[in-house]
Amino acid sequence: MGERGGGALLRLRGVSRTYGERQALRPLDLDLAAGGCTVLFGHNGSGKSTLLRIAAGRDTPTGGTALFDGRPVSEDDPEVRARVAVVGDMAACYPDLTVREHLELVAVAHAVADADDWIDQVLADRRLADHAHALPASLSSGQMQSMLLAAALVRPRDLLILDEPEQRLDPDARRRLARLLLAERADGVAVLLATHQAELAVEVADRMVALEDGRVIAEGAPTEVLEQLGHRS
Numbered sequence: 442m443g444e445r446g447g448g449a450l451l452r453l454r455g456v457s458r459t460y461g462e463r464q465a466l467r468p469l470d471l472d473l474a475a476g477g478c479t480v481l482f483g484h485n486g487s488g489k490s491t492l493l494r495i496a497a498g499r500d501t502p503t504g505g506t507a508l509f510d511g512r513p514v515s516e517d518d519p520e521v522r523a524r525v526a527v528v529g530d531m532a533a534c535y536p537d538l539t540v541r542e543h544l545e546l547v548a549v550a551h552a553v554a555d556a557d558d559w560i561d562q563v564l565a566d567r568r569l570a571d572h573a574h575a576l577p578a579s580l581s582s583g584q585m586q587s588m589l590l591a592a593a594l595v596r597p598r599d600l601l602i603l604d605e606p607e608q609r610l611d612p613d614a615r616r617r618l619a620r621l622l623l624a625e626r627a628d629g630v631a632v633l634l635a636t637h638q639a640e641l642a643v644e645v646a647d648r649m650v651a652l653e654d655g656r657v658i659a660e661g662a663p664t665e666v667l668e669q670l671g672h673r674s
């Protein structure tokens with residue numbers, strides 16, 4: 442778990458986001474180093490997705506600075522696109538492309554040479570081999586979630602961003618998700634995720650940021666934060 446450049450890969454300082462009158466995110470700081478995993482935890486509407494979108498460069502904060510490896514995070518920056526993998530939502534799918542074709546498209550977009558073996562491995566790991574030639578409309582919701590995850594795994598990445606990746610997964614797929622995220626960390630990938638599942642957070646993350654109404658109400662080791670929140674598992 443080496444630290445790239447000795448510091449944080451993702452560095453947020455005083456980052457905030459307002460939508461009109463609504464303050465979705467109040468100024469917060471966040472540092473995430475290579476091999477680290479920070480989990481965002483909080484009720485619906487607490488600001489988790491807003492923060493993830495800013496970290497992914499898909500949205501610009503209305504206050505503060507968001508840096509990836511020292512440069513402003515923007516999806517328009519080829520360096521950010523090359524090194525930041527975001528697990529997308531269903532809107533990111535093409536109805537007439539098969540599961541395998543989606544993965545091939547991502548691999549080609551990232552200039553991965555000889556992607557076939559890599560794609561086969563990811564399909565097998567995500568239990569999608571039997572659905573490689575299926576179209577999105579014929580997938581179950583859990584299989585769809587697995588495909589979206591797979592698409593982030595057939596390309597190089599230094600930062601992996603996931604918004605409630607446990608959604609719609611069965612217990613076995615959730616266990617494999619936890620193992621995957623730990624393996625990502627061991628490979629030096631920084632992982633930032635939002636989840637509603639305390640067990641997943643404890644298993645994979647070394648830091649938890651608890652949000653409420655766009656405000657950080659607790660942060661630290663996941664078990665300690667959950668204790669502060671009075672969370673019972």
Ligand SMILES: Nc1ncnc2c1ncn2[C@@H]1O[C@H](COP(=O)(O)OP(=O)(O)OP(=O)(O)O)[C@@H](O)[C@H]1O
Pocket residue numbers: 460463464465483484485486487488489490491492
């Ligand atoms: N595009 C938008 N325009 C206006 N308000 C928005 C927009 N996106 C988010 N918000 C508001 O910002 C707040 C935070 O939303 P956000 O999606 O970040 O919450 P969340 O913690 O990800 O919730 P969930 O657990 O339901 O996914 C909410 O009050 C939401 O209504």
